[in-house]
Amino acid sequence: xxxxxxxxxxxxxxxxxxxDSTSGKTATADDPVLVKIGVNGSDGKxxxxxxxxxxxxxxxxxxxxxTDYTIPNNALAEGEVDLxxxxxxxxxxxxxxxxxxxxxxxxxxxxxxxxxxxxxxxxISELKAGDKIAIPDDPSNQARALRLLESAGLxxxxxxxxxxxxxxxxxxxxxNLEIIxxxxxxxxxxxxxxxxxxxxxxxAGQAGFDPANDPIxxxxxxxxxxxxYINLIxxxxxxxxxxxxxxxxxxxxxxxxxxxxxxxxxxxxxxxxLSDEEIEQLFEELKQGN
Numbered sequence: 001x002x003x004x005x006x007x008x009x010x011x012x013x014x015x016x017x018x019x020d021s022t023s024g025k026t027a028t029a030d031d032p033v034l035v036k037i038g039v040n041g042s043d044g045k046x047x048x049x050x051x052x053x054x055x056x057x058x059x060x061x062x063x064x065x066x067t068d069y070t071i072p073n074n075a076l077a078e079g080e081v082d083l084x085x086x087x088x089x090x091x092x093x094x095x096x097x098x099x100x101x102x103x104x105x106x107x108x109x110x111x112x113x114x115x116x117x118x119x120x121x122x123x124i125s126e127l128k129a130g131d132k133i134a135i136p137d138d139p140s141n142q143a144r145a146l147r148l149l150e151s152a153g154l155x156x157x158x159x160x161x162x163x164x165x166x167x168x169x170x171x172x173x174x175x176n177l178e179i180i181x182x183x184x185x186x187x188x189x190x191x192x193x194x195x196x197x198x199x200x201x202x203x204a205g206q207a208g209f210d211p212a213n214d215p216i217x218x219x220x221x222x223x224x225x226x227x228x229y230i231n232l233i234x235x236x237x238x239x240x241x242x243x244x245x246x247x248x249x250x251x252x253x254x255x256x257x258x259x260x261x262x263x264x265x266x267x268x269x270x271x272x273x274l275s276d277e278e279i280e281q282l283f284e285e286l287k288q289g290n
Contacts (some may be wrong), residue, residue: 001101014260016212021208024271031058032055032058032059032124033058033060033244034060034062035054035059035060035061035062035083035245035248036062036063036064036080036081036082036083037061037064037081037082037083037084037233038064038065038072038076038080038081038084038085038086039063039064039065039066039067039072039076039084039085040065040066040067040068040072040086040202041065041086041202041205041206044260045260045261045263046252046257046260046261047063048240049256049257049260050248050251050252050257053251053254053256053257054247054251057247057251059066059244059247059248060108060246062082064080066086067185068185069086069087069138070089072084072087073087073092073095073101073103073234074099076103076235076236077101077102077103077236079236081236082239082245083106083233083235084107084233084234084236084247085231085232085233085234085246086202086231087125087231087232088112088140088228088230088231088232089228089232089259089286090140090143090144090163090228090281090286091138091225092105092165092283093140093228093283093286094122094138094139094140094232096287097287102236102237102238103234103235103236103237103239103284104237105232105234105257105279105283106232106233106234106235106239106242106245106279107232107233107249107250107252107253107279108230108231108232108234108237108248108253108272108274108279109231109232109253109271110230110231110261110269110271110272111226111229111230111231111270111272112200112201112202112211112223112229112231112269113201113211113215113218113219113221113269114141114144114145114148114198114199114200114218114219114229115147115198115199115201115211115214115216115217115219116196116197116198116207116216116217117188117191117196117197117198117199117204117214117216118191118195118196118216119191119192120195120286121195121196121216122216123216124152124153124154124196124216124217126212127175127177127196127285128175128195129173129176130175130176130177130178131151131177131194131195131196132177132178132180132193132194132195133177133178133179133180133195133196134180134181134186134187134190134194134196134197134198134200135149135179135180135182135187135196136181136182136183136187136195136198136199136200137173137181137182137183137184138184139164139166140163140164140228141184141200142164142166142167142181143161143162143163143164145198146161146165146166146167147161147176148198148218149198149216149241152217153220154173154174154175154177155170155172155173155179156170157169157170157171158171159212162232163228163286163289164289166181167179167181177233180194181235183201184199184200185203187199187200187202188209189207196216201269206273221272226272227272227282230272230274231269232279233245233248233249234271253271253273257271258270258271
């Protein structure tokens with residue numbers, strides 16, 4: 001009877017291991033592991049290179065493209081994709097706090113500078129009293145856009161602005177600019193109706209802009225203040241130590257990927273690599289609103 005019970009336990013364990021498609025499976029070129037990565041725009045030059053590099057490691061990457069910022073995290077939480085790569089740390093922290101879904105950044109990727117675009121002026125000095133400025137309305141990018149306007153000397157923000165401040169925290173606005181929050185995907189479309197629009201890097205590229213050269217003003221990315229806005233690869237927290245997923249992060253951060261991103265004039269992005277310890281500390285601070 002004891003032998004039967006032991007055999008039954010062994011069979012159950014073997015069944016569970018067999019059902020684990022990635023966490024318990026060793027990737028080989030002859031028996032590749034399929035990993036679905038949710039993205040928002042898949043035209044970056046890094047993706048074909050990453051796919052080729054991963055294939056040599058026995059990892060087949062399938063990109064699943066989404067057209068907005070609201071769905072990819074839900075898709076990851078629900079298991080429709082294995083990873084996603086479309087957002088920065090602040091955005092993920094906000095999502096985790098609001099949704100309660102347990103996602104985690106397993107690696108840093110690129111810093112994609114936010115830019116102010118215009119069809120009417122070529123320099124911020126040309127802005128006039130009462131001009132309209134469109135900005136993204138999701139809390140993390142809205143705050144980031146306001147920080148950009150402050151760095152340009154156009155507004156002053158309250159000392160307690162924090163990571164998720166909104167236009168109510170503008171304490172000085174010499175030109176009385178009308179700041180109009182809206183869905184991020186709409187920011188390029190309203191350019192004919194506003195003096196300027198702050199557009200996320202990826203959305204600007206999708207709209208046909210060159211984020212490296214077309215903005216009349218953009219983030220510099222020269223100090224640690226940009227860390228909350230470094231993009232990342234996210235997984236479900238239960239999979240954060242998955243060896244296959246960590247290998248994808250490692251491949252993404254290799255020099256040939258960095259070179260491809262630097263050469264991709266449609267994006268103007270560059271890799272900033274953070275250690276696992278830096279990622280953990282940054283993410284915890286952002287979730288706490290620090």
